Structure formats: structure tokens, C-alpha cells
Amino acid sequence: MARLIELRDVSKTFGGVAALSHVSFHVDEGEIVGLIGDNGAGKSTLIKTLAGVHAPSSGQILVRGEAVRDWSPARSRAAGVETVFQDRALCPQQSIVRNLFMGREITNAFGFIELKKQVELAEKLMREIGFTSKVFNPHSVVGNLSGGERQGVAIARALNNNASLIVLDEPTTALSLTETAKVFRFVENVRAGGRSVVFIGHNIHHVYDIAERFVVLDRGTVAMRRTKAEIPNSHALIDAMEELAHTGRISGQKSAA
Amino acid sequence: MSNTTSAPAASSWRWKEAFNSARRPLGTLAVLILMMAIFVMANPHAFMRWSTYNSVLITLPVIIFLVVPLTFIVVAGEIDLSFPSVMGLAAWFFALVVQVGYSPWLGLAVALFSGAVLGWLVGTSVVRLGLSALVATLGMNFMLRGVINIGSAGHSVAVTSVRESSLATAMTGKLFGVPGQVYWALAFTVFCIFLFFKHRFGVRVQCVGDNPESASQMGIPVDRVRVQTFIFMGFGAALAGVFSVMINFVWWPTNGDGYMLPAIAAVFVGGTPTWGGVGTIAGSALGAILVAFIEVGVVAAGLSGFYVLFFNGLIILLSLVGHRLHGKRIR
Numbered sequence: 001m002a003r004l005i006e007l008r009d010v011s012k013t014f015g016g017v018a019a020l021s022h023v024s025f026h027v028d029e030g031e032i033v034g035l036i037g038d039n040g041a042g043k044s045t046l047i048k049t050l051a052g053v054h055a056p057s058s059g060q061i062l063v064r065g066e067a068v069r070d071w072s073p074a075r076s077r078a079a080g081v082e083t084v085f086q087d088r089a090l091c092p093q094q095s096i097v098r099n100l101f102m103g104r105e106i107t108n109a110f111g112f113i114e115l116k117k118q119v120e121l122a123e124k125l126m127r128e129i130g131f132t133s134k135v136f137n138p139h140s141v142v143g144n145l146s147g148g149e150r151q152g153v154a155i156a157r158a159l160n161n162n163a164s165l166i167v168l169d170e171p172t173t174a175l176s177l178t179e180t181a182k183v184f185r186f187v188e189n190v191r192a193g194g195r196s197v198v199f200i201g202h203n204i205h206h207v208y209d210i211a212e213r214f215v216v217l218d219r220g221t222v223a224m225r226r227t228k229a230e231i232p233n234s235h236a237l238i239d240a241m242e243e244l245a246h247t248g249r250i251s252g253q254k255s256a257a
Numbered sequence: 258m259s260n261t262t263s264a265p266a267a268s269s270w271r272w273k274e275a276f277n278s279a280r281r282p283l284g285t286l287a288v289l290i291l292m293m294a295i296f297v298m299a300n301p302h303a304f305m306r307w308s309t310y311n312s313v314l315i316t317l318p319v320i321i322f323l324v325v326p327l328t329f330i331v332v333a334g335e336i337d338l339s340f341p342s343v344m345g346l347a348a349w350f351f352a353l354v355v356q357v358g359y360s361p362w363l364g365l366a367v368a369l370f371s372g373a374v375l376g377w378l379v380g381t382s383v384v385r386l387g388l389s390a391l392v393a394t395l396g397m398n399f400m401l402r403g404v405i406n407i408g409s410a411g412h413s414v415a416v417t418s419v420r421e422s423s424l425a426t427a428m429t430g431k432l433f434g435v436p437g438q439v440y441w442a443l444a445f446t447v448f449c450i451f452l453f454f455k456h457r458f459g460v461r462v463q464c465v466g467d468n469p470e471s472a473s474q475m476g477i478p479v480d481r482v483r484v485q486t487f488i489f490m491g492f493g494a495a496l497a498g499v500f501s502v503m504i505n506f507v508w509w510p511t512n513g514d515g516y517m518l519p520a521i522a523a524v525f526v527g528g529t530p531t532w533g534g535v536g537t538i539a540g541s542a543l544g545a546i547l548v549a550f551i552e553v554g555v556v557a558a559g560l561s562g563f564y565v566l567f568f569n570g571l572i573i574l575l576s577l578v579g580h581r582l583h584g585k586r587i588r
Contacts (some may be wrong), residue, residue: 143587
């Protein structure tokens with residue numbers, strides 16, 4: 001698999017405090033990476049760095065093998081990174097199609113919206129991730145959708161920018177089992193379309209189920225990397241995390257990236 | 258993976274949506290019809306006479322030019338209480354230009370431009386300085402009225418010369434027995450319905466009022482959109498001011514003063530909620546008609562003028578209860 005984006009030896013400090021120190025992290029094309037860590041482990045800093053909100057204090061960012069200088073939100077977007085933050089940035093009283101094209105409306109020369117084009121594109125995006133139903137359509141109001149379906153709106157919107165990597169910040173937090181299953185289906189379909197996903201979660205069972213590679217952050221450093229083949233089940237992952245919490249290290253840690 | 262909805266389901270959707278999107282103005286229309294029915298039953302003779310409607314049709318259009326832009330402001334999550342003075346000030350500029358002897362068309366251009374600039378001034382001080390819209394625009398209303406009083410020293414400006422002008426023909430000339438301002442108000446309302454639902458500006462106003470943080474994250478320049486609603490309000494207020502002068506051929510230092518409460522009432526009676534993000538332009542226009550007919554209806558029904566305020570308040574409250582029943586806030 002070709003390498004899509006890579007953070008190489010990246011550190012980020014805020015007023016002398018290191019939020020990330022010498023972190024190396026990469027995402028390949030068409031894979032789902034699970035990013036795990038307690039509060040304050042550096043997950044937020046890492047995804048904000050991916051999104052270009054933070055520029056690294058030191059280290060390199062490589063897009064498809066080439067180092068990119070002056071990392072910024074615009075560069076991140078140009079590289080195909082779309083982040084769905086936890087609040088999802090939706091307008092609940094507006095329709096799905098209006099949310100999908102918020103700030104990026106398709107208009108004619110006079111600024112009037114080409115609704116037909118928008119609806120066609122919305123249907124295509126929604127089909128692509130399997131976000132379809134008989135009880136809602138692109139004109140439905142987002143506030144009437146369930147939590148998992150709202151996540152679907154945010155994911156479909158991220159695809160709209162022709163993203164090659166979608167970063168999902170705690171997409172299943174506070175969702176029921178069936179809603180979580182919906183979000184998993186969307187994520188699987190995103191991957192099936194040849195795109196990559198970084199899945200951040202508190203619930204390790206969720207992350208274990210959906211991701212094929214896991215990166216555990218602890219106090220600003222990468223504490224563990226595992227592929228799904230190396231871990232028999234989610235409980236083994238939790239055991240390793242507990243060991244980390246008590247001893248600060250994990251037995252059998254591999255140093256390979 | 259499920260496929261797209263089948264054809265019959267899609268067409269039933271369309272009807273449901275059409276009904277849903279028209280729910281707010283339809284509710285207002287129902288209240289208006291009910292109220293008019295009661296008035297007609299109370300005094301059929303008065304409402305058979307064209308003159309009853311004619312008196313309303315002359316002045317009603319003026320408030321439409323205030324109510325429609327005010328709806329954009331309320332939907333954006335703001336409020337403006339300065340429009341009566343902006344209206345008075347812009348109308349004064351119009352009257353002065355005409356009085357000096359320039360073309361009334363130039364006066365119209367000056368009034369519209371100054372209205373937009375005043376709107377920009379009000380909007381910028383509210384949005385960029387982060388002031389409370391309620392308090393800042395109230396202060397602005399007093400201050401601008403003060404400017405009018407200082408400048409005019411309380412004197413009115415008569416502009417009887419415009420009576421024969423081409424501007425008078427264009428703006429207030431009768432067509433099929435109906436005053437021109439009625440057509441202009443109708444055209445303005447229809448245009449603004451499209452602006453609100455079909456244009457990038459209107460859609461962004463709704464997103465900004467719905468959730469400013471989300472709108473900002475998705476790249477909408479939230480503050481600029483907010484200021485634009487105030488500029489639009491200033492433009493509408495200037496238009497209302499010029500129309501009011503064109504109807505009476507005289508400008509009074511109190512021009513615009515009486516419009517604050519009826520205009521605000523019309524927006525909320527029309528079905529636009531106070532919380533922002535959603536609203537109805539057609540509803541606001543219907544709300545303005547409703548408010549305008551209360552006074553006529555109460556008097557025509559044989560009650561003394563002392564009842565007008567009571568019925569004004571009663572109808573505002575009843576409308577709000579009605580809108581509350583069918584439209585809770587979606588979060």
C-alpha cells in the first residue's frame with residue numbers, strides 16, 4: 001500500500017509544554033487506523049496537526065512521500081485531509097443538502113443556488129457511504145436525524161471535498177449500539193471507495209472492531225503500535241493499555257514503525 | 258446497501274416538504290383569514306366598501322419594506338431597533354435633495370445609499386465590537402433621532418413638487434386603481450423570498466443564525482454575513498422612508514417613529530421564531546397585513562378606538578401560541 005501521509009519525528013510544544021514529542025505516525029492508502037489514548041495523551045493535538053490547525057514545532061510532514069513545508073489548513077486540505085470534529089459542525093434546523101454544501105454552495109453567476117445539482121451530488125455522496133433510507137432524503141432536516149445519521153451527514157460532507165483521508169474524532173461517543181453500527185457501515189464504505197480513515201475513540205471495543213491498525217498515544221508519545229493480526233481481541237488491547245497506565249511501558253513493545 | 262427511494266415515495270416526499278416549508282406562512286394566513294372573517298361578520302357593510310381596503314393599501318406597503326429585511330436580521334440571530342431612525346434620516350436626505358431642486362431620482366439614490374451606509378454603521382458596531390444588538394441598536398435609534406432633531410430643529414420639509422414627477426408615477430402612481438406602492442411591496446416580497454431560500458446570502462443567513470460556530474468552521478464569514486443583514490435593513494428602511502414621503506409629500510421629523518413595534522410584531526406574528534436559523538418572508542408580509550387590519554377591523558366592528566391596543570396584543574399572543582403548537586425548536 002502506498003503511503004498517503006506521514007508525520008516524521010513530529011513535536012509540538014505550547015509555551016514550553018510538549019503536547020507531542022517525537023511522534024511518528026503514518027496512514028497508508030485505503031486503510032483504517034485506530035488512534036487511542038486517554039485524555040491529555042495528545043490525540044487532539046495530533047489530529048489538529050493533521051488538519052493543519054497546528055504547525056509542528058519540529059519534525060517533518062510528508063504527503064505521498066514528499067515533504068511539505070509551511071504546513072497549514074490549506075495545505076492539509078490540498079493533501080486531501082478532511083477532519084470531522086466531535087461537534088460535527090452541523091446546522092440542525094437546516095436540510096441535509098444545505099449542510100452538505102454549507103460554505104461551498106453551488107451557485108450560478110448571480111449567487112442563486114443550483115439546487116438540482118446540489119441534490120444530485122448529495123444523493124451520490126450519500127449512496128457512496130450507504131447513508132440512505134426510506135425515512136429521510138436530502139431535503140430532510142438534520143435535527144430530525146439520529147446521532148449516527150448526523151455523523152453520516154458530516155462524513156458525506158467530508159467526501160464532498162474529494163478527500164483521500166477522513167479523520168473522525170470520537171464519531172461513536174454517546175451513540176447506541178445500532179447507531180454505532182450505522183457509523184461503522186459508513187466508515188467501511190468510505191474505505192471501500194479507496195479512501196483512508198483515522199478513527200479516534202475512547203471506546204476501545206469500537207476502535208478494535210473497525211480499525212485494522214492501532215496507535216496508542218500516552219503523554220505525547222506513541223506508546224504502542226499493533227496490527228489487528230497481533231491482537232486476538234479487544235480485551236487484549238485493553239490489558240495492554242492498563243499495563244501502560246500502571247507501569248508506563250508495555251511488555252513486548254516492538255520498535256518497528 | 259439500500260438504494261434510493263422509489264418513485265412514488267419520492268413524490269409523496271415532495272408534497273410533505275412543500276407543506277413543511279410552507280407551514281409557518283400557512284399558519285399566519287389561517288389566522289389572518291379567521292380574523293378577517295370575524296371582522297366581516299361584525300360589520301359586513303364596512304368590509305364591502307373598497308375604501309376600507311384602500312386606506313390600508315396606501316400605508317401598508319411602507320411597513321413591508323421594514324418587515325422583510327427585519328426578518329433576515331432575526332433569522333441571523335440578531336435584532337435591530339434602530340431602523341425607525343434610519344428610515345427617518347434617509348427620508349430626510351431624500352426630502353432635502355428634492356427641496357434644494359435636484360431630481361427626485363437623485364434623492365432616491367442618496368436616500369438608499371445613506372440607508373445602506375447607516376445600516377453598515379449599525380451592523381459594524383454591533384458585530385465587530387461585539388455589542389449587544391438589543392441595547393446598541395436601541396441606543397443608535399435614540400442617537401440618530403437626536404441627529405434628526407438637532408439638524409431639522411423640529412421643522413418639517415414639504416416636497417409638494419414631487420407630486421408631478423416621474424418618480425411619483427413610478428413609485429405611487431395608480432395601476433388598475435391600486436396604488437403603485439402595493440405592486441412594489443409585492444415585488445419586493447417575492448424577490449426576497451427567492452433571496453432567502455434560493456440565494457447564497459439567504460441560505461448563509463439561516464446557517465449563521467442556526468449555529469454560528471458550525472457555519473464558521475465550514476468557511477462562512479459569519480461576521481460579514483451578519484453585517485450584510487444590517488446593510489440590507491438600512492436599505493429597506495430607506496426605501497420605506499422614501500415611500501412614506503412620496504405618499505404624504507411632506508417629511509416630518511418623527512418619520513419612522515411609529516413603525517418600530519408594529520414591524521417587530523409583524524415578524525413574530527408572521528411565524529419567524531425568536532431563536533434564529535429559520536423564518537418566513539411570506540409569513541412576515543402576511544403578519545404585516547394582519548397587524549395593519551387590526552385597527553381598521555376593530556373600529557369598523559363598532560368598538561371604540563380604545564379597544565385597538567387590546568386586540569393588537571391579544572392577536573400577537575394568540576399567533577405566538579399557534580406557532581408554538583406546530584413548531585418547536587429542532588436541536
